[in-house]
Amino acid sequence: xxxxxxxxxxxxxxxxxxxxxxxxxxxxxxxxxxxxxxxxxxxxxxxxxxxxxxxxxxxxxxxxxxxxxxxxxxxxxxxxxxxxxxxxxxxxxxxxxxxxxxxxxxxxxxxxxxxxxxxxxxxxxxxxxxxxxxxxxxxxxxxxxxxxxxxxxxxxxxxxxxxxxxxxxxxxxxxxxxxxxxxxxxxxxxxxxxxxxxxxxxxxxxxxxxxxxxxxxxxxxxxxxxxxxxxxxxxxxxxxxxxxxxxxxxxxxxxxxxxxxxxxxxxxxxxxxxxxxxxxxxxxxxxxxxxxxxxxxxxxxxx
Ligand code: 13P
Ligand code: SF4
Numbered sequence: 001x002x003x004x005x006x007x008x009x010x011x012x013x014x015x016x017x018x019x020x021x022x023x024x025x026x027x028x029x030x031x032x033x034x035x036x037x038x039x040x041x042x043x044x045x046x047x048x049x050x051x052x053x054x055x056x057x058x059x060x061x062x063x064x065x066x067x068x069x070x071x072x073x074x075x076x077x078x079x080x081x082x083x084x085x086x087x088x089x090x091x092x093x094x095x096x097x098x099x100x101x102x103x104x105x106x107x108x109x110x111x112x113x114x115x116x117x118x119x120x121x122x123x124x125x126x127x128x129x130x131x132x133x134x135x136x137x138x139x140x141x142x143x144x145x146x147x148x149x150x151x152x153x154x155x156x157x158x159x160x161x162x163x164x165x166x167x168x169x170x171x172x173x174x175x176x177x178x179x180x181x182x183x184x185x186x187x188x189x190x191x192x193x194x195x196x197x198x199x200x201x202x203x204x205x206x207x208x209x210x211x212x213x214x215x216x217x218x219x220x221x222x223x224x225x226x227x228x229x230x231x232x233x234x235x236x237x238x239x240x241x242x243x244x245x246x247x248x249x250x251x252x253x254x255x256x257x258x259x260x261x262x263x264x265x266x267x268x269x270x271x272x273x274x275x276x277x278x279x280x281x282x283x284x285x286x287x288x289x290x291x292x293x294x295x296x297x298x299x300x301x302x303x
Contacts, residue, residue: 026237091170121291130214197233
């Protein structure tokens with residue numbers, strides 16, 4: 001089936017199923033073009049908490065579809081590719097977190113949204129890359145357990161030095177791959193470009209950035225900036241919105257390694273099959289869902 005025909009069939013199925021298609025900024029261009037809404041982890045979780053349709057097709061990775069289900073338990077949430085996971089989210093388990101909590105009984109637990117529902121259920125409050133500093137600042141406790149991203153954790157610790165952070169040793173394989181040499185090389189090749197990076201990058205990379213933010217914040221920054229050239233330090237999927245919003249500007253990817261294989265698993269065929277066969281539905285244990293919802297809702301209240 002060609003792209004045009006496939007898109008037509010997906011849109012017909014979407015109407016038939018009373019579904020909405022949401023896509024993360026790291027999805028392939030064809031999927032982003034098809035989606036009703038594209039955004040970062042925060043925008044999409046907020047959106048999914050308020051949708052009116054019966055079915056949410058979540059084009060992203062597993063923890064994102066889980067968060068949509070937790071926030072909209074009465075909806076059917078479909079993840080088109082069941083093996084689209086997040087290696088960083090898998091770096092901490094609920095059991096790991098329980099052990100850490102036993103070692104630090106007075107600490108409040110903040111989990112990055114890139115965690116399983118079971119880890120969220122063991123946490124006090126969630127955050128995304130767009131609101132992490134704000135969430136930490138909203139807490140009265142001094143001691144904070146932060147899981148699983150050490151790079152985001154270290155970034156927050158620098159911004160909020162009054163807190164004592166116990167940071168898990170996880171990382172995003174895609175962003176952590178970017179090195180200081182990559183930055184030096186890119187800056188040398190494009191000396192008049194502004195460097196925008198995601199806080200999942202290593203501290204020495206973040207240190208040299210002109211702007212640090214979530215995917216949505218990077219896209220918005222470039223759109224309103226007076227600058228014309230940008231080096232982009234996050235997954236290449238953001239180039240879709242960057243170019244669409246600012247066709248007159250030039251964007252250079254900081255490193256060719258900035259590609260998340262899990263985010264690229266979802267294709268138009270996956271979305272078609274998801275809606276046709278109503279697969280793969282996200283199901284969660286009631287008790288986990290209730291606890292994880294509190295963790296997510298506390299974050300939504302901070303904004
Ligand atoms: P944001 O969507 O918050 O920018 O996070 C990026 C990411 O790595 C999601 O997996
Ligand atoms: Fe996980 Fe990194 Fe891929 Fe995001 S980009 S889904 S954090 S591996």
